[in-house]
């Protein structure tokens with residue numbers, strides 16, 4: 001087992017702050033790691049390669065300065081058409097993030113390089129078929145994205161997805177989609193995953209890079225307000241109903257599939273800036289807060305959930 005995988009077994013709570021386009025930057029990552037959960041940001045959030053270099057240097061130095069901090073992660077787009085792919089990989093080799101999360105393509109392109117400095121690669125997948133491919137490409141762990149996830153979503157039930165993958169994979173398993181409470185984090189473990197992946201829960205925070213209206217809309221929204229559509233980015237994603245209305249769409253009559261564009265950040269940037277993504281777990285946030293406070297809340301809910309377990313067992317034993 002690698003050092004990083006071993007460190008992941010000793011997080012304050014088994015959770016990871018998931019990477020979010022236009023939302024997660026260095027402050028969110030540093031504060032998440034200091035609070036005891038893995039922090040992650042998508043490399044394209046840094047507008048230039050020079051900014052990305054600076055962000056990674058800042059995160060690394062803050063992370064090294066706190067020996068209790070959880071390991072940090074960067075999320076790379078590994079699709080061959082993505083123009084900054086090679087430049088970002090060079091910075092990965094320079095700053096050596098303990099964890100690299102790959103999305104939108106095979107992790108094959110980065111595995112050898114990340115292993116060369118002792119890092120691990122976690123591949124974000126939406127089906128058992130992609131999970132098998134990622135493992136065959138050398139991924140050290142899988143992130144199963146399930147139905148209800150914010151942003152580009154999955155479509156499988158976590159119950160079905162985890163149990164099927166666990167038939168042939170006993171390595172690191174991270175689960176994402178609609179997880180917003182400590183009891184849901186505990187549930188991911190009882191289902192057979194190791195770590196929960198939370199995105200939406202961290203949008204309404206001081207550290208989030210988005211505008212305050214976006215944060216407030218997350219705090220005000222509920223599961224009923226989440227609309228799944230492939231009209232905006234060409235890929236099925238979850239969006240907040242009110243932001244679709246504000247953007248001139250009819251959430252109950254969305255247009256057909258939009259064009260997919262992984263190659264340039266520019267147009268994607270605009271689509272994600274105007275229409276605001278969030279997952280079905282949105283109801284877990286009722287106010288704008290900060291990362292450390294949320295991790296403390298998640299921890300107390302997680303521990304309370306574990307403490308309820310003996311009662312359940314005793315009830316069964318008593319028959």
Ligand SMILES: Cc1cc2nc3c(=O)[nH]c(=O)nc-3n(C[C@H](O)[C@H](O)[C@H](O)COP(=O)(O)O)c2cc1C
Nearest residue numbers: 018019020021042103149150151177178199200279
């Ligand atoms: C606003 C937003 C932006 C996202 N951007 C990215 C991204 O750039 N890269 C990525 O791999 N996943 C991205 N995701 C997906 C998250 O990493 C994660 O899979 C998801 O948030 C988990 O589901 P949850 O939001 O229900 O917690 C995004 C999610 C949201 C809500």
